[in-house]
Amino acid sequence: MPKKPVKLYFVRHGQTKFNVEKRLQGHADSPLTENGIMQAKAVGRGLEHIHFKAAYASDSPRVISTAKHVIDTRDIPLTTDPRLKEMCFGVFESQVIPEIKGDDGELLKRIFSLEDLHLAAPQGETFMEVFARTKAAIDDVITRHHDDGGNILIFSHGVTIGNYLMQAYKLSQYPKLENCSVSVVSHYAGQSNLDMLADTSFRETGSKLLY
Numbered sequence: 720m721p722k723k724p725v726k727l728y729f730v731r732h733g734q735t736k737f738n739v740e741k742r743l744q745g746h747a748d749s750p751l752t753e754n755g756i757m758q759a760k761a762v763g764r765g766l767e768h769i770h771f772k773a774a775y776a777s778d779s780p781r782v783i784s785t786a787k788h789v790i791d792t793r794d795i796p797l798t799t800d801p802r803l804k805e806m807c808f809g810v811f812e813s814q815v816i817p818e819i820k821g822d823d824g825e826l827l828k829r830i831f832s833l834e835d836l837h838l839a840a841p842q843g844e845t846f847m848e849v850f851a852r853t854k855a856a857i858d859d860v861i862t863r864h865h866d867d868g869g870n871i872l873i874f875s876h877g878v879t880i881g882n883y884l885m886q887a888y889k890l891s892q893y894p895k896l897e898n899c900s901v902s903v904v905s906h907y908a909g910q911s912n913l914d915m916l917a918d919t920s921f922r923e924t925g926s927k928l929l930y
Contacts, residue, residue: 722868723907727873728873728903729902729903730872732785734752735755741815759784759899763789777876783874803873805876897922900918
């Protein structure tokens with residue numbers, strides 16, 4: 720029996736307290752702001768016309784909260800997977816980005832310049848390490864669903880999603896993902912295609928439906 724198409728909808732979590740404070744979150748966590756909750760509810764409304772068979776989420780509270788607001792009362796089973804967590808920023812976790820100066824500031828700039836994907840903050844992860852665990856999680860999702868096919872939600876983080884898409888689809892630059900933006904990838908017959916990148920139209924459409 721031929722495998723059926725699987726379409727993955729990647730959703731970045733809603734705005735958080737640390738996002739507003741311009742802090743590096745990584746494996747640290749902070750709650751969704753009131754705006755972040757509304758973003759999650761809005762993207763949920765924007766996606767309500769699409770039938771989803773399942774949803775997978777990072778086990779970070781901010782992502783789980785986003786997923787629950789998006790799914791709301793819909794009958795979509797949600798599974799958490801720690802491999803979908805944000806990049807670990809090591810000693811820089813929870814620090815205010817503009818306040819990271821000197822050698823630490825230069826290291827952070829080098830890491831995010833993407834010139835060396837094997838570079839990491841002390842006690843942190845490299846982009847290559849994050850990609851390896853993210854890809855393993857996504858490959859498992861595709862394998863789990865390719866017999867029946869369908870649409871699947873993947874709730875994760877800005878760097879995790881952006882890094883995965885950049886490396887998997889050989890993007891020329893790192894994609895900037897707004898909170899609750901949606902990126903779509905389709906898989907069929909051994910072929911994979913990036914259909915949508917960092918799209919905010921679902922969130923924007925849903926926002927109009929909330930009022």
